[in-house]
Amino acid sequence: MDYHHEIQPPLRTIMTPGPVEADPRVLRAMSTPVVGQFDPAFTNIMNETMELLRRIFQTENEWAFPVDGTSRSGIEAVLASAIHPGDSVLVPIYGRFGYLLTEIAERYGAEIHTLEKEWGTVFSPEEIIEEMDRVQPDIVAMVHGETSTGCIQPLKEIGHACRARGIYIVVDAVATIGGVPVKTDEWCLDAVIGGTQKCFSVPSGMAPLTYNERLGRRFQARKKVERGIATEADKQPEAPMIRSNYFDLSQLQDYWGPRRLNHHTEATSMVYALHEGARLIVNEGLEARFARHRYHEEALTAGLKAMGLSLFVEGESKLPVVTCINVPEDIDADEVRKILLGQFGIEIASSFGPLHGKIWRIGSMGYSCRKENVLAVLGALESVLLYAGAPVNPGTSQQAALSFYMQKEDTKAAAEV
C-alpha cells in the first residue's frame, strides 16, 4: 500500500440525517494548535462551551458538557450513571433508536418495559402516561426525533407527567438539537443528550448533554473517585457504584467543574469544534435557526411532491429536519442512492430493518440545510429516477423549489424597501 499521499476524500453534497456537512468555520477551528488540558486558556474554552450548550439546551442546569465520544456515548453515559441494576426503565419505541435505548439500558442491568408504536407514527401523551401509571418505572427513556422513520415525538406533557410522579425522564435529542426546539427546562426533562454530526454541523465525536440537579444527586450518591487521585474527603459511594469509569458522570462533572478532577484527557480539537459549532448556533439565534430548517423543508417537500413522490410521514409528526420518501414500486432503492453518490456526488440515506429499501431519507440539517443543496438533491434525484424508469414528472421538482425560493425572496425584498 502506498502511504506517500495524504487523504483526499472527494467533496460531497451530504443530504443524509447525519453526518452532514461540517460548517467550514468549524473545520477551521479544529486546525487550531492544541493546548494542555489544564492550561487556563483551555479551561476557559471549556467553560464557554458549557455556557453555550446551556443556551442551546434551553436550560438553567449547572451541568451541560460533552462526553468524548459519538452521540451514543452520551446516551450510554446518562443511562449508565442513572440506572441502578434492577431499576425499571420504560422505553416507548417508534423506530430503531428506541431499540438502542433498550439495548443500552439492558446492559446496565435494567428491567426493561417497552411500548411500541407502528414505525411512521408517534405516541399520544396519554398512551405513554397510562403505561407509566401501570408499570411505575424508575426511569422513562425515549427519543425526541427518530431519524429512522422521520418522526418527532412531542415531549412536554410526558415530561410534566414524569415530574409529577417522581419518575426520571431521559431524552435522546441527537437528531433535533440545534435544528428543532428542545426545551429542557420547560418540558421538565431530567437529562437530554444531543448530537454534533446532525443539526450542529460539527463532525461526529462529541456527545453534548445536560442534566438537572434532581438527576445529578442520583449520580453523586454513586460517586467513587479513582484510587491514585482520591483525597480523604472522597467518600465511598452510598448507592451502587456506576458500572463504567468512562461514562461516570459524577466524575466527569468534577472534571468539567471547578475541581478539575483529572479523569480522561479532554479531546482538545473536538472541543474547539464543538465550541465553534455552538457559537455559530447561538449567534444565528435559536428561533432563526429553527425557522431556517422549516423554510428549506418546505422547499424540499414541495419539490418532491411536484415530482410525484409521496412522503412516508407528513403533518405534525414529521421531523422537520428529515424527510422520508416512499420508494416508487419496482425501483431499486440502493441502486438509486449509488448513482446519486457515484455520478452526482450527492448522498441521501436508506433506512433500517423493515424500512430498508422501502424509504429514502433526506436530511436537511445544519450547514447542509441550504438552498443550493436542496435544489441539487431535487434535480439529481429526479434525473436518476427518470434514468431508472420511475414515473416521475420531468422538470418539475426544481421548478417547485425554485419558485418557492424566488417568491419568498421577492416578498422579503419588497418588505425591506
Added chain:
Amino acid sequence: MDYHHEIQPPLRTIMTPGPVEADPRVLRAMSTPVVGQFDPAFTNIMNETMELLRRIFQTENEWAFPVDGTSRSGIEAVLASAIHPGDSVLVPIYGRFGYLLTEIAERYGAEIHTLEKEWGTVFSPEEIIEEMDRVQPDIVAMVHGETSTGCIQPLKEIGHACRARGIYIVVDAVATIGGVPVKTDEWCLDAVIGGTQKCFSVPSGMAPLTYNERLGRRFQARKKVERGIATEADKQPEAPMIRSNYFDLSQLQDYWGPRRLNHHTEATSMVYALHEGARLIVNEGLEARFARHRYHEEALTAGLKAMGLSLFVEGESKLPVVTCINVPEDIDADEVRKILLGQFGIEIASSFGPLHGKIWRIGSMGYSCRKENVLAVLGALESVLLYAGAPVNPGTSQQAALSFYMQKEDTKAAAEV
C-alpha cells in the same frame, strides 16, 4: 459573555507527557471536509487506518482500529469485552495508571488481585509470574509505560508466561505507542491499547487498539447484535453479554470490518487525524522514530544534570519519553510550572497523589520531541529556578544540550562527506 470572537488559544511549547503538540500536518488533515460514514471514500480511509495501525502495533492481528473516545475508552472497551463478571484479574501496579485498570475492571465485575511496587520502580518478570501462579487469574492487565512515575515495564517474558498458562494479557501502551517499541506479536500480548495525544502527536479523542484471534473469540461468544438491525443469522450470545453497548468490541469489529454493521457514526475528522498521524509514523519508520526519541532524551537529561538537578528514575526502567525530575528542596513545584507557562509559554507537568509537588515530569513525545523544544524547556526551567532561588548552575543546561546536538550533527556531517 461575548461570543463574537472565535477561539484564540495561545501557541504553547508543550513538554508534558500529553497532550503534546499535534503535528501540523495532522491539524491540516482534520480540516478536510466530512464525507458520509459508508461513503466508499471513507471506508477506504478506515481500511487504510487499520493497516497503518497494524504496522505500528507490530502485529499481524486482523483487528486494529480505534474506539471513538480518549485513551481510557480503549482500555475500557477491551476490559468490558474481555471480563466476564466474576473473572479474576491480576493487576501489577507501579503507578497511577495501574490503579485505573483496577477501577475499570472492578466496575465490570472482576475480582481484582493487585501486586504493588514502589512508585519509581518496575517489576521483575519473576515477581509477576510467581503471583500469576499463585492467583491463577483469567486476565493480567498492566501498564507498559507509566507516565505518572516515568517508568517502563518490560513485557516480553510476562507475555510469554501468560500465553503458556492460557491467561489473557491486556496492556495499556497509551504512553509508549509510536515512541518506544511495542511488539504485540513478539511479546505474545493479547490486546494492546495505544493513545493518540502522546507519541502519536494526534489530538486526544481516539483510542487505537489491537487484539488477537484468541481474545477475539472470547468477544464473539458474547456478541449480541442490536434489535432493529439484527438479522436472523445473528444469534443470542453464548456467554454473558458485554455490559456496555458503546464498548462492545464484537459489534465494533463488524463496523470496522467488511460487514459494516451500523453502530455509532464514526468520528470522521478524528479518523482523518489518526490516519495522518499513523501515516507519518510509518513513513518516518518505527526504528528511526524510536531512535529520535532516545536522541532527544539524551540531550534533555544531559541538560538537566548539568544544571544540577537529579532524576527520579534512571537506567533501564526509565521511560525514554518521560523524564521525571526531583523538585529541589524548598521549591514550590506548582509555582515554577505556573511561571514557565505564564512567562515562557512552556508547559511541563506535575504528578499525582504522593508524587504531587515532589517531581516534575517532562515529556519528549512525538512532534514535541524536537531540538528547539528541548533547548527551550532547559533554558526556561533554569531561568525560573534561578529566579526562585534554587541552587542550579547558571548557564549550564543549554550548553550541555547544545554541545550534544552540535557534536552529533558534526559527526553525522563528517560521516556523510
